[in-house]
Amino acid sequence: MTLQRQFESALADAFGKVLGEKTDASVVAAADLRFGDYQSxxxxxxxxxxxxxxxxxxxxxxxxxxxxGLGTADIAGPGFINIRVAPETYARHTAELLADERLGVPAIGDGRTVVIDFSAPNVxxxxxxxHIRSxxxxxxxxxxxxxxxxxxxADNHIGDWGTQFGMILYGWKTQLDEAALAEDPVNELVRIYRAINAATKDDPAVRESCKAELVKLQAGDExxxxxxxxxxxxxxQGLQKIxxxxxxxxxxxxxxxxxNDRLGPLVEEFIEKGLARESEGAICxxxxxxxxxxxxxxxxQNKEGWQDNPAIIRKADGGFLYATTDLATVEYRVDEWKADEIWYVVGVPQQLHFRQIFDASRRWGKDAGFRHIAFGSILGEDRKVLKTRSGDNVQLADVLDEAVERAGQVIAEKNPDLENAGEIAEIVGIGAVKFAELSQHRLTDYVFAWDRMLALQGDTAPYLQYSYVRIRSIFRKLEGGFDPASAKLSLHEDAEVHLARLLARYGETVPVLLDDHRPNLLANYLLELARAFHSFFEACPVLKAEPEVRDSRLALCELTSRVLEHGLGLLGIRCPERM
Incomplete structure (x- = not known):
């Protein structure tokens, strides 16, 4: 049990005694340590x-x-209850965490089924x-x-159907370069799509040919x-490489x-149940x-007052739309996968679309804990949406290549003799891109700045990875090995206590990340933990300390490295052993 939960339980008991009835008493980590460790x-x-x-x-x-004996409590201001944790409590709790493979994090999911819809690129x-954000x-x-x-x-609901395939089919038959397709399939498909798309604007005959190819596809032409x-x-195959x-x-x-086969019956069911009706030939x-x-x-609402804003699920020409497909997707996830919750990790502009889908699904009886996990935009250093110099969208593969290349340059400058430098550059570069995303509140727009992203100091993945590497280097210098289970923990220095304090909060931090789907809270926690470790390492000699003190401090180092590695792992970021 986390220290936070232990204090909440003790406070609830005390309130029950005073008020004569059972009650809850929430406890939070104190924002200002001058007033204690926890506050209620x-x-x-x-x-x-x-x-x-x-x-x-x-x-x-x-x-x-x-x-x-966990600590002491006092009153502040108009009735805040402040709790100070005893160093002995932190020492004992640290030992418990070292023996716990979950590092103090409770399992709160109870096996509930959550479908997470993310990434979803177009074929x-x-x-x-x-696509980085989703x-x-x-x-x-x-x-x-x-x-x-x-x-x-985890469901990758790719865009593998739609009007663009009319152009691709026509381009495949008239402009395909087989050699280019073999070398880089996605780029060749993009090339023919762009070529035909441009041609349709100038030549009505091409446009009609594309429509004809699409109709043949939809009719099942072999x-x-x-x-x-x-x-x-x-x-x-191209996506899987990324x-x-x-x-x-x-x-x-x-x-x-x-x-596809579910769309027609779905529309008929909506009409039959009175959930949709005809309007100007369309079903809405x-x-x-x-x-x-x-x-x-x-x-x-407009200047004339409140007006209808229907969702079309079948066009007047009989065609279906994204709304139809998304409703069919909800039906499948609820009926086949028995989803308790469905999370859509999709940008802010789709907010209205999902509000309509969720509302229509509930009325249909296909209810689940729907969540639209929206996010903002990635900006260039000019604070405009990130584009290439020619104005094109920046490809994700190019971003990853550049991140790894730049990480390799930094590593070559800092440690030119490092073995496996290429592999470590991949870990550091990819980690930097991920952390730049995950350290932001998901709804904020953020600036994609290479130098800041790859810095070994500051709020970056390389800083956290370096912190982990620095800790593991302590154990490489250690003679005779070390067994954390045999260490007797004793905390006397402020830096030791503060490091133990933050280690205790890992189990309190991770469960709340899903309250508003904010992994940036974990990123912030890991940065605070790394800073606490560096302060501890500067203030408290480890290997040169007396044996009992050394072992106690090594135990703190061991647990810190485990939490850093595990926390970064939850963010999808690996830790190298050297860098």
Whole structure:
């Protein structure tokens, strides 16, 4: 049990004794260590509802409080209860964490099934830098949720169907360069798509030919289906190379095409159940009337007042839309995978779309704990959306290549004789890109700055990786080995106590990351832990200390390295042993 939970339990018991009824008492880490390690405002909250003096209530609670030697408590201000943890408690808790493979993190998922929809690139197109946010954020949330005890199903809902295939099919038949396709399939598919797309704007005959190829595909034409299948397979192979490099795995790749046969019956069911109706030849989902206008995603306000804002699920020409496919996807995930929750890691611009999908799904009876995990944009150093000099989107593969190349240059300058420098540059470069994303609040726009991202100092992955490497180097210098289980921990210096304090908070930090889907809280914690270690290392000699003190400090070092490695692992970032 975390120290936080132990204090909450003790406080709840004390409040129960004073108030004569069972109650909860939340405890949080103190923002200012001058006032203690933990703090609770429960006395103020409970006093208000009982019309009593909060400071007086806090005083009675402290008199009834039994902390069992864990620490001491006092009152501050209008009724805050501050708790100071005894160094002996931190020492004992550190020893417990060293023996715990979960490092003090409780499993809170209870096996609930969570489907996480992330990355989702389009077939026959390269992944761009904008895919960083969904791909890396989604993977981190998957790792965290799995560790916390959720049954996670990671689904890459790729865009493998749609009007662009008419152009690709026509281009395949008229402009394909087989040699270029063999060398770089995705780039060749992009080339023919761009060429045909440009041609359709100048030549109506080309445009009509593309439409004809699409109709043949949708009708099941064998030749076009064979070309389409090859395009999808080649694209997947190209995408998989990037995912392998990022160490990202999916349980399923159920793209848009998987749901094609479900779309027609879905629309008919919506009509039959009164969830959708015809409007100007199209079938649309309108507001249910159950929500106020300002909360209803199917209503929109303009200068004339509140107006209908329906979602079209079948066009007048019989075609289906993203909304239809997404509803079919919800149905499959709820009925087949028994999803308790479905998380969509998709950018802010899709907010209205998902509000409509979630509302329509609930009315349909396909309810799950829906979450749209939105995120902002990646900016260049000019604070504009990141583009190449020619104005094109920056390809993700190029970003990863440059990150590794720059990491290699930094490593060559710092440690020119390092073995496996190429492998370590890959670990450091990819880690830097991931951490630059995951250290930001997901809703903020952030600047993609190479020098800052790869710095060995500051809020970066290389700084954390270097911290881990520095700790492991201590053990390489150690003669005779070290068994953490046999070390007797004793904390006397402030730097020792503070490091133990932060190590104790790992188990308190990880469970709250999913409250608002914010892995940046873990990134911030790891940075604070690394800074605490460096302060400890400067203030407290390790290898030159007396044997008992040395072993106690080595135990702190060991646990710090484990937490750093594990925490970075939850973010999808590896730690090299040397750098």
């Amino acid at each position: 405002n429960a006395a103020m909250a409970l006093a208000k509802s009982r019309r009593t003096n909060p400071r007086e209530l806090a005083g009675k609670v402290i008199e009834a409080l039994d902390l069992g 026959a197109k390269p992944m761009f830098v904008g 791909t890396i954020l989604g993977d981190a949330l998957s790792r965290i949720a799995r560790f916390l005890g959720f049954h996670v199903i 030749e076009n289906l064979a070309i389409w299948n090859r395009c999808v397979e080649l694209s997947k 995912y392998d490099r990022l160490d990202i795995r999916f349980d399923h790749w159920l793209g848009e095409s998987f749901y 989902v309108f507001a249910s009337g159950e929500l106020p206008d300002e909360q209803d995603p199917f209503r929109i």
